[in-house]
Amino acid sequence: MAERRQSIHGEWSSRVAFILAATGSAVGLGNIWKFPYITGQYGGGAFVLVYLACIAVIGIPIMMAEVLIGRRGRQSPVNTMRTLAEEEGRNALWQYLGWAGVLSGFLILSFYSVVAGWAMAYVPRLASGMFNGASPDKVGTIFSDLISDPERLLAWHTLFMGLTMIVVSRGVRSGLEQAVRVLMPTLFLLLLVLVGYSLSTADFAGGVRFLFAPDFSKLSWEGVLVAMGHAFFTLSLGMGAIMVYGSYLPRHASIAKTTIIIAGADTLVALLAGLAIFPLVFSHGLAPAAGPGLIFQTLPIAFGQMWGGAFFGFLFFILLSFAAWTSAISLIEPIVAWLVENRGLTRIKATVLAGGITWTLGLGSLLSLNLWQDFKIIKWGILDFVDILTTNVMLPLGGLAIAVFAGWIMSRESTRDELAIRNPLLYGLWRFFVRYITPVAVVVVFLNAIGVIHIGKG
Numbered sequence: 001m002a003e004r005r006q007s008i009h010g011e012w013s014s015r016v017a018f019i020l021a022a023t024g025s026a027v028g029l030g031n032i033w034k035f036p037y038i039t040g041q042y043g044g045g046a047f048v049l050v051y052l053a054c055i056a057v058i059g060i061p062i063m064m065a066e067v068l069i070g071r072r073g074r075q076s077p078v079n080t081m082r083t084l085a086e087e088e089g090r091n092a093l094w095q096y097l098g099w100a101g102v103l104s105g106f107l108i109l110s111f112y113s114v115v116a117g118w119a120m121a122y123v124p125r126l127a128s129g130m131f132n133g134a135s136p137d138k139v140g141t142i143f144s145d146l147i148s149d150p151e152r153l154l155a156w157h158t159l160f161m162g163l164t165m166i167v168v169s170r171g172v173r174s175g176l177e178q179a180v181r182v183l184m185p186t187l188f189l190l191l192l193v194l195v196g197y198s199l200s201t202a203d204f205a206g207g208v209r210f211l212f213a214p215d216f217s218k219l220s221w222e223g224v225l226v227a228m229g230h231a232f233f234t235l236s237l238g239m240g241a242i243m244v245y246g247s248y249l250p251r252h253a254s255i256a257k258t259t260i261i262i263a264g265a266d267t268l269v270a271l272l273a274g275l276a277i278f279p280l281v282f283s284h285g286l287a288p289a290a291g292p293g294l295i296f297q298t299l300p301i302a303f304g305q306m307w308g309g310a311f312f313g314f315l316f317f318i319l320l321s322f323a324a325w326t327s328a329i330s331l332i333e334p335i336v337a338w339l340v341e342n343r344g345l346t347r348i349k350a351t352v353l354a355g356g357i358t359w360t361l362g363l364g365s366l367l368s369l370n371l372w373q374d375f376k377i378i379k380w381g382i383l384d385f386v387d388i389l390t391t392n393v394m395l396p397l398g399g400l401a402i403a404v405f406a407g408w409i410m411s412r413e414s415t416r417d418e419l420a421i422r423n424p425l426l427y428g429l430w431r432f433f434v435r436y437i438t439p440v441a442v443v444v445v446f447l448n449a450i451g452v453i454h455i456g457k458g
């Protein structure tokens with residue numbers, strides 16, 4: 001067996017630190033911004049059920065695979081894939097999977113930063129009390145005023161990328177661990193407060209029904225693809241973020257347990273966000289399918305009406321910005337780690353380079369909301385196009401390749417040694433999933449969804 005490698009980038013201080021960091025990566029805009037709005041667009045309960053099934057059947061096995069690959073390789077995903085493939089006597093072309101992940105990371109962060117900018121822009125807006133008692137119409141106008149102003153968006157996008165680069169340049173351990181320790185639990189509590197408020201709204205039951213009562217007639221294969229893509233997105237899978245975090249994981253930590261904790265926390269946050277938002281949507285006669293502006297057009301109504309709303313709202317958007325921040329860091333870490341390993345750059349230089357590229361790419365998404373509104377790729381603006389391409393195509397394909405790598409390319413001995421699951425049944429179950437169930441599920445969803453897009457329902 002190969003001698004244990006050390007990561008040149010350092011290690012998490014403990015298993016808990018890894019759980020916090022990986023949860024920080026997983027919990028972000030995906031849970032609070034994206035999950036509610038796609039659930040609204042794809043019809044509610046049935047979509048949620050498929051999403052939950054994807055987390056269990058596809059997300060958890062692939063997350064275990066990513067962490068184990070990362071910890072075994074102990075390098076950036078590009079180098080880890082190459083080293084492990086060579087070690088197993090396979091083709092070094094597997095490193096291109098690492099590169100695909102790097103590309104996904106750039107693309108995702110480019111639009112992620114723009115949306116995180118919306119969240120940050122809401123912090124002063126809530127604090128100023130401008131939403132106090134505001135009608136749904138007024139709340140909607142405040143949102144559209146924001147996204148139609150390229151200069152404001154640019155300022156927030158730049159600030160967000162700057163903050164991300166500060167943490168990344170200092171190394172994952174110093175800044176990140178501390179931040180996540182406090183912020184994640186606070187965000188969770190605040191979501192509970194919001195759910196508490198939504199309990200008092202006129203149509204709480206309607207919101208719950210929408211989220212949890214499945215109506216399969218509303219579900220299309222396209223919806224299934226979106227649910228699957230979202231399972232990858234929300235768990236940060238398919239592009240190497242969790243892999244690179246896994247490469248800093250201490251040797252003794254159990255991968256199976258940590259994975260289940262991370263996926264569980266992530267799912268809980270998404271469901272709480274849904275519970276906070278949909279009762280408001282229905283109580284105020286808003287459209288659940290409003291799209292990407294959904295939380296920005298609904299939550300401020302609640303904050304405008306509840307006791308202490310300006311304060312809670314202010315806090316909420318700060319925490320949302322932090323959640324986005326801890327995710328953004330993991331999107332850029334794979335490339336920064338590679339630049340340090342292979343190009344001998346200092347972390348600071350590597351971060352400036354990677355951050356600069358992402359910032360520039362982000363301008364396309366930013367302008368697609370206003371000045372370039374009429375420019376479409378197929379039928380989407382740049383922001384939507386990049387989001388759909390990465391979430392629904394690149395991440396699932398990356399995840400598929402990761403499952404194939406862990407199930408078919410790595411030997412049973414390597415994966416068993418790394419996972420160290422004592423119960424042979426459980427290990428066998430995981431291996432069965434990554435070899436058969438997970439890849440087949442991804443392929444089946446894909447083929448069907450492509451069919452749907454062909455017959456023009458897309």
Ligand code: PHE
Nearest residue numbers: 026028029030233234236241
């Ligand atoms: N999981 C993050 C979220 O839900 C987004 C993300 C995707 C982060 C892929 C890293 C990698 O907001």
